[in-house]
């Protein structure tokens with residue numbers, strides 16, 4: 023069993039092609055890591071947002087993983103504030119550090135502005151909060167502390183993760199991996215993916231061919247049978263194992279575990295920790311993720327971090343969250359905890 027799994031993990035990068043922008047991303051990451059290593063900075067790779075699983079090569083349909091990117095984008099701000107250089111590998115168009123305060127709301131960013139003597143200025147009631155964010159943003163820019171890379175599919179995520187992790191390997195324990203992205207567990211391998219849009223109408227028989235028009239060697243993972251769409255996905259290789267064992271064995275590795283059933287959370291987090299023997303698993307439940315998380319580590323066992331009831335606020339969309347309230351209580355928390363649990367991260 024172990025051999026099969028190892029082979030599947032190894033073969034993933036042989037059988038599934040790299041994304042087009044991988045080379046460009048690698049060049050940027052190499053320069054960024056080198057510069058910060060010379061300056062003696064710690065570097066953290068923060069992953070954020072959900073990965074998609076395309077069903078066709080020319081993708082019309084795909085399966086998505088839930089994540090707005092709040093945890094990743096918020097945590098990145100705290101890492102930056104604590105002196106880290108941050109590589110922010112995120113799902114395209116999900117939340118970004120700093121701009122997240124003014125994007126993805128039911129309000130437009132224009133609602134924060136007004137006209138004064140023919141010039142655009144920030145509305146009085148938003149001055150203080152925006153000035154605080156702007157100062158942090160400018161400090162980060164001054165030191166070139168943030169590199170933003172993006173992915174959409176699970177394949178793009180895995181290729182970028184591997185490249186960046188290998189580039190970070192020489193940093194040893196000065197490299198941290200903070201894996202908050204919501205990563206698909208199942209996917210369609212390249213040799214089971216049709217080139218063209220899956221046809222739903224029986225009159226247009228489905229073609230099981232690749233980009234060159236050759237019939238796929240194996241049955242397509244997503245296909246119509248009669249009038250039904252049948253999707254038969256394969257497991258994504260255990261990338262955490264490769265990260266811990268080979269890509270960056272001396273790095274500090276923090277993974278996240280997302281569950282919906284409270285009785286499973288700690289069990290699954292512990293299972294992951296035992297299996298991969300990395301540093302920390304942070305568990306969260308879909309419905310309560312904005313105000314409570316559980317840390318599971320070999321050193322400290324199980325430890326819950328909760329934002330008190332009176333510091334949870336309503337966001338613009340009306341969803342209860344820690345945004346804003348947590349900022350007020352920032353200095354009361356130690357930096358490690360505030361990176362993770364504060365502000366709805």
Ligand code: 9Z3
Nearest residue numbers: 089090091092093202203204205278279280
């Ligand atoms: C998380 O658990 C994140 O905290 C959330 C953040 C995705 C819940 P939002 O972006 O949500 O703030 O809306 N991420 C990890 C989920 C995941 O896919 N983990 C894998 C697993 O559970 C292992 S890396 O197996």
